[in-house]
Each structure stands twice: as structure tokens, then as C-alpha cells.
Amino acid sequence: MTSQLTETGNLPKRSGEVAISMASAMDLKLFKVFRAVVEAGGFTAAQVELNISLAAISKQISDLEIRLGMRLCTRGREKFCLTEQGKIIYDASLDLFGALDNFRDRLGNVRGELLGDLNIAVIDNTVSDPDSPLVEALKALQSKAPKAKVRLSVASLDEIEQGLIKGRFAVGIVPVYSGKDDFQVMPLYDEVSELYCSANHPFFSLKDEDIDEQCLAKAEFVEHGYAVNIERPKQLGIRNVTAVATQGEAVAIRLKTGRYLGYLPTHWAKSYVERGEMRSVKGHVFAIATPVKLLYRQQVPRNPLLDVFLKIMQESSGANNQS
Numbered sequence: 196m197t198s199q200l201t202e203t204g205n206l207p208k209r210s211g212e213v214a215i216s217m218a219s220a221m222d223l224k225l226f227k228v229f230r231a232v233v234e235a236g237g238f239t240a241a242q243v244e245l246n247i248s249l250a251a252i253s254k255q256i257s258d259l260e261i262r263l264g265m266r267l268c269t270r271g272r273e274k275f276c277l278t279e280q281g282k283i284i285y286d287a288s289l290d291l292f293g294a295l296d297n298f299r300d301r302l303g304n305v306r307g308e309l310l311g312d313l314n315i316a317v318i319d320n321t322v323s324d325p326d327s328p329l330v331e332a333l334k335a336l337q338s339k340a341p342k343a344k345v346r347l348s349v350a351s352l353d354e355i356e357q358g359l360i361k362g363r364f365a366v367g368i369v370p371v372y373s374g375k376d377d378f379q380v381m382p383l384y385d386e387v388s389e390l391y392c393s394a395n396h397p398f399f400s401l402k403d404e405d406i407d408e409q410c411l412a413k414a415e416f417v418e419h420g421y422a423v424n425i426e427r428p429k430q431l432g433i434r435n436v437t438a439v440a441t442q443g444e445a446v447a448i449r450l451k452t453g454r455y456l457g458y459l460p461t462h463w464a465k466s467y468v469e470r471g472e473m474r475s476v477k478g479h480v481f482a483i484a485t486p487v488k489l490l491y492r493q494q495v496p497r498n499p500l501l502d503v504f505l506k507i508m509q510e511s512s513g514a515n516n517q518s
Contacts, residue, residue, distance in 0.1 A: 223291075223295075224255070225255055225256075225258055225259040225262070226259070226288045226291065226292075227292075228241075228245060228252060228255045228256065228259070229255075229256060229259055229267065229284070229285070229288065230285065230288050230289070230292070231244045231245050232252065232256060232268075232275075233268075233277065233281075233285050234363060236275060237270070237274075237275035238252050238253060238256075238270055238275065253270070256268070256270075263284065265278075265280045265281075265284075266278050266280065266281070267280060267281035267284055268281045286361065289361055289362040289363070290362075293362055296311055296312060296498075297498070299311055308342060309339060309340035309342070309343055309499060309500050309503060310340075310342055310343060310500070311343055311344070311498065311499075311500045312343070312344045312345075312346065312500075313336075313343060313344070313345045313346070313365055313366070313500050313501060313504060314345075314346045314348065314358075314363060314364045314365050314366075315329075315345065315346070315347050315348070315364065315365065315366045315367075315368070315504075316347075316348045316349070316350045316354070316355045316358055316359075316363075316364040316366070316367045316368070317329065317347065317348070317349055317350075317367075317368040317369075318349070318350075318351070318352065318355070318368065318369050318370055318487075319349050319351075319442045319443055319444065320442070320443035320444065320460060320463045321368070321386075321487075323462045323463055323465070324384075324386055324460065324462045324463075325462060326384040326385070326386070327368075327383070327384065327487070328383060328384070328508060328511030328512055329368060329508075331511060332504065332507045332508050332511050333345065333347075335507045335511075336503065336504050336507055339503055339507075340500055340503065343500050348364070351441060351442070352369050352370075355367040355369055355490070356490075359377070359378060359490060359491070359492055360377060360492075365491060365494075365498065365501050366489060366490070366491050366501070366504065366505075367489070367490040367491070368383065368487065368488075368489050368490075369487070369488060369490060370386060370485045370486065370487050370488075371485055371486060372486070372488045372490065377492065378490040378491065378492060379490070379491050379492065379493060380488050380489070380490055381488060381489040381490075381491075381505070381508065381509060381512065382486060382488050382489075382512065383487050383488055383489055383508070383512040384487055384512060385484040385485065385486055385487065386460050386462075386484070386485045386486075386487050387460065387461050387462075387482060387483070387484055387485075388458045388459060388460050388461060388482065388483050388484075388485060389458070389459070389461050389464070389475045389476075389478060389479070389481060389482045389483075390456055390457070390458055390475065390476040390477065390481040391450055391456070391457060391458070391459050391464055391467075391473045391474065391475055391476065392450060392455075392456050392473065392474060392476055393450045393451045393452070393453055393467075393472060393473050394453075394471060394472055394473065394474075395451065395452065395453025396450075396453045396454070396455075396456070398410070398414070398456070398474075398476055399474055403476070403477045403478065403480075406476060406477060411434065412435075413435075414434070414435065414455075414456050415435050415436075415437045415438070415454055415455050415456070416434045416435060416436045416437070416438075416455060416456050416457060417436070417437075417438040417439070417440055417446055417449040417450065417455040417456070417457035418436045418438070418439045418440070418457070419439075419440060419441075419442075419443070419446055419457070419458060437455075438455060440457075443459060443460065443463055446458070446459055447459060447464075447467070447473075450473065451472070451473075456476060458483065459473075460485075461475075461482075489505075489508055489512075491505065
């Protein structure tokens with residue numbers, strides 16, 4: 196059975212009027228499926244989000260391609276990848292759903308309800324930080340807007356930045372942010388980290404006073420990707436960084452090989468220390484405080500749900516900073 200798509204990936208040419216009438220009658224469900232596939236990074240990964248079968252996803256993407264008359268992505272045995280046309284359609288779909296969200300929000304305001312979606316992205320390994328106001332803020336938001344849908348994603352700093360720019364995320368909570376003109380920045384709290392080694396490292400059995408300059412000069416360090424611009428304690432100086440990891444868990448894996456020293460948030464490393472798998476090296480002597488900040492973009496028209504969440508976070512962070 197031949198596809199309506201030609202070998203070049205396009206439908207037979209139609210008049211502009213017919214194409215426009217088809218586009219205006221598009222089923223939004225197909226665009227939602229396409230967006231979910233793109234943001235999940237492929238058909239298989241999108242099954243959980245969409246709660247439909249792989250075959251159903253494939254058919255709906257094919258239907259969208261046929262109705263648009265263009266190939267949107269490559270799939271199959273090859274790695275999932277958007278075509279140039281697919282990238283344009285994805286960006287346009289973000290604008291489309293943004294406009295629909297704004298309409299729904301304004302309708303909710305007329306009714307006196309807080310409605311809509313709020314997509315929040317956070318860096319990894321923050322849930323155990325007692326200074327983070329996020330959990331309490333989400334509870335407060337749920338109380339004020341019980342009908343709102345809040346989606347929480349864990350992502351890298353680069354992914355959060357790109358997600359904010361493209362509209363995937365409304366809010367990002369990230370460490371060590373120097374600021375860009377694209378974003379509004381709200382300081383939240385400082386995350387304390389210390390230098391750690393694992394039970395397999397030669398330092399593990401040493402007392403802090405026995406770990407001198409000569410020992411540190413020979414040690415190898417693993418650097419956290421987002422933390423390269425943090426000012427290190429002067430006592431630590433410039434060290435032999437021979438490995439880089441992009442997430443806290445990746446740092447921990449490197450440490451457990453017994454070869455490296457590296458920084459971890461104290462709240463996250465606590466469980467490893469309690470199990471005797473890691474120890475802090477010279478404790479507070481080498482401790483650092485990493486600023487954690489909230490990023491968002493100004494929206495026109497304003498998103499009432501986002502405004503309420505920002506106000507809650509600002510009040511929570513203010514209480515934290517005073518304590």
C-alpha cells in the first residue's frame with residue numbers, strides 16, 4: 196500500500212486555498228501528539244506521556260505529515276530526528292498552544308478560577324535540600340489553583356535554558372546563574388556543598404589534619420559541569436581536574452570508583468555518609484555555597500497562574516533568606 200507522501204516526502208501540489216483550508220481544520224490532537232514525541236525525544240519515550248501504543252503514535256504522526264504535506268521527522272531504526280520542516284512546525288505548535296493557553300487563562304479569570312498548565316523544570320538532586328521552597332510552594336499553589344495542571348521536569352542547565360526560550364517550560368530552578376537578558380531572575384537560596392571522597396579512596400581512612408597540601412597536590416578531582424564557575428575556597432587552590440560530570444549523580448559514580456575527590460551537595464551526600472560509603476574531606480574548610488535561582492520569561496499577556504506561583508516562591512524565598 197503506497198503512502199500519500201511522495202518519495203520526496205511531500206504531498207502532490209495543491210492550491211494555496213485548499214492548503215489553508217486544511218490547515219485551519221487541523222485536529223489539535225495530532226499536534227499535541229507531535230509535540231509530546233518531540234519533547235520526549237522519540238516515539239517510544241512518548242508512550243508513557245501519551246498513554247497510547249507505539250503503533251497509535253506512529254499512525255497519528257503519519258496522519259499529521261499527510262495532512263500537512265511534509266515529512267516532520269525520521270524514525271525507525273535511525274535515531275529520532277526532526278527535519279528542518281519539523282523544527283519549524285514544532286516551534287509553531289508552541290506558539291499555537293501558548294495562544295490557546297492564554298485564551299483559557301483569560302476565560303478562567305472571567306469565571307474567577309485559576310486554570311491552565313504550568314511547566315516547571317529543576318536541576319537534579321534538589322528534592323532533599325531543606326532550604327528549597329519548591330515543595331511547600333507547590334502545596335500552596337495546589338490550594339490556590341486546584342484545577343491547574345502542574346508538570347515538573349528534571350533537566351540539565353542547558354535543557355532548562357532552551358526549554359524556557361522555546362516555551363516548553365514557564366519556570367526553571369537552576370544553580371549558579373549569572374543572568375541573561377532573555378530571563379528574569381529571582382534568587383531563592385544557597386545550596387551548600389562539601390568536598391567528598393568514597394570509602395575506596397586513600398583519604399577515607401585519614402584524619403582531616405593528615406590531609407595536607409602535599410596529599411591534595413597528588414589527588415585527582417572530578418568537576419561538576421555547572422559548577423566550573425564557582426569560586427573555590429582559597430585553601431583548595433588550583434587542583435588536578437581529570438574528569439567532568441554533568442549531574443550530581445554522575446559525580447557520585449566517579450567518586451565511588453575511589454579515584455577522585457569531588458563536590459556534592461551536603462543534603463544529597465548525607466545518605467552516602469550515613470551508610471559509610473563516603474566522607475567529607477576537611478568539612479567546612481572546603482565548603483562552598485552555590486546560589487540557586489528561579490528563571491522565567493516575561494509573558495504578554497500575563498499568565499495569572501505563573502504570577503501566583505512567582506509570588507508564592509518570592510514569599511517563600513524571602514522567609515528562607517531571613518531565617
